[in-house]
Amino acid sequence: MNVVTLLPAYNEKAAVARVVSAVRLHHLPVIVVDDCSSDDTSSLARGAGARVVCHDVNRGKGQAVLTGVAEARRLGYSHTLVMDADGQHDPGEIPLFLDAAPAADIVLGSRMRNPAGMPLLRLATNRSMSTLISWIAHHRITDTQSGYRLVSMDVWDCVPVFSARFDMESEFLITACRAGFTLAEVPISTIYGDEKSKINPFVDTYRFFRLLFRLLLRKPWVAARRSLLEKRPDSF
Numbered sequence: 135m136n137v138v139t140l141l142p143a144y145n146e147k148a149a150v151a152r153v154v155s156a157v158r159l160h161h162l163p164v165i166v167v168d169d170c171s172s173d174d175t176s177s178l179a180r181g182a183g184a185r186v187v188c189h190d191v192n193r194g195k196g197q198a199v200l201t202g203v204a205e206a207r208r209l210g211y212s213h214t215l216v217m218d219a220d221g222q223h224d225p226g227e228i229p230l231f232l233d234a235a236p237a238a239d240i241v242l243g244s245r246m247r248n249p250a251g252m253p254l255l256r257l258a259t260n261r262s263m264s265t266l267i268s269w270i271a272h273h274r275i276t277d278t279q280s281g282y283r284l285v286s287m288d289v290w291d292c293v294p295v296f297s298a299r300f301d302m303e304s305e306f307l308i309t310a311c312r313a314g315f316t317l318a319e320v321p322i323s324t325i326y327g328d329e330k331s332k333i334n335p336f337v338d339t340y341r342f343f344r345l346l347f348r349l350l351l352r353k354p355w356v357a358a359r360r361s362l363l364e365k366r367p368d369s370f
Contacts (some may be wrong), residue, residue, distance in 0.1 A: 137162055137237060137284070139228075143219035144169040147178055153217070154182035156225035165205050166219065195281075196295070196302025202302040203290050215284045222325050223282040230320040231284040239256040239289050240310060240368035241283030242275065247321040263342070267304055270310035270346065275319070278307055281353075282322055289315050292361035294354045301345045312355030313362055317344035 135217045143150055143166050154164050170192040180186045187205050190199065199216055206214050215231060227243070234241045246264075249257055260279045267278040281303060289310050296355040298303045302326045311317055 135213050135232070136211050137213040137215055137232065137235075138206045138209070138283060139164045139215045139217060140196050140199060140201065140202035140206065141166045141179070141184070141217055142169060143167065143171065143175050143179065143194075143217040144192065144198075145171045145173050146175050146219040147171075147173040149221040150175050150219045151182040151219055153219055153223075154179055154184045157217070157228065158183050160225065160228045162215065162228065165202050167202045167205075169193060169195070169198045179219075194299035194302075196297050196299050199271050199302065200295060207287060207290070213284055214290070216253035216281060218281050220285045224323050224325060227282075227320070227322050230322070231282075234318050234320050235284055235286075237316070239286045239315040240307075241279065241284040242278070242317060242319050243280045243322035243356065244308075244319040245322055245324040246276040246279060249324050251324045254291075259346055263304070266346075267308060270349070271308045273311040273317060275311075275317065277319070278304055280322070286315075286364040288362075288365055292365065293358045296348065296352075296354075297341070297345055299341060301341045304342065305349065308349055309355045309358055313358035315362065 139162050141153060141164060154166065156166050164184040166184040166186045168176045168186060168188045170189045176186050176188055187201055203214055213235060217229065231241045245252060260277065264275055264278040268275045291308045293306060293313065294300055295306060
């Protein structure tokens with residue numbers, strides 16, 4: 135495996151350098167995608183040793199991840215390890231993902247084995263959305279809202295993505311699972327500090343249900359499965 139860490143970031147000057155430095159302790163390169171921050175996110179990330187790609191306008195977390203994937207593909211990496219730049223993901227748990235990666239196309243970090251510390255509203259929302267997404271994805275997923283995930287470039291190459299913001303993470307899991315890619319979960323810590331969530335509960339809930347309607351209408355996993363079969367004729 136040739137793994138690079140992707141950190142989508144928007145106004146994360148408080149934590150981004152610390153996160154980049156901690157990731158580099160595991161001898162992994164880091165790409166930070168600055169989604170048009172108004173603070174020193176870019177310079178701090180670059181100073182900590184990350185390769186930085188900047189958006190000229192704010193495009194959303196989903197598009198920031200896709201920009202990072204495009205850069206990783208250009209540089210020849212085989213896997214991307216996506217993490218949040220605000221410190222909610224523990225870089226000390228990176229070995230869990232690397233150990234599980236040979237057996238799965240997607241390794242998802244799950245906080246549900248020990249969700250102590252997660253605000254009750256988020257816990258209830260997470261469980262209900264995970265139940266719904268699991269049903270549509272035809273695969274039991276315990277923490278669909280986790281942004282801590284390691285993904286093979288084969289999956290990125292085959293799975294079409296239409297969403298640009300937080301709903302992209304759910305869209306990606308549903309399409310990838312329905313297409314036949316394998317998914318494994320590893321337990322991760324539940325970390326919440328003073329950071330303020332960038333999710334708008336009303337707008338992003340609307341986007342989520344609009345996403346589900348579009349997915350059921352378009353069935354993008356059909357094309358993704360066809361692409362998977364072309365890449366791996368013996369997959370099925």
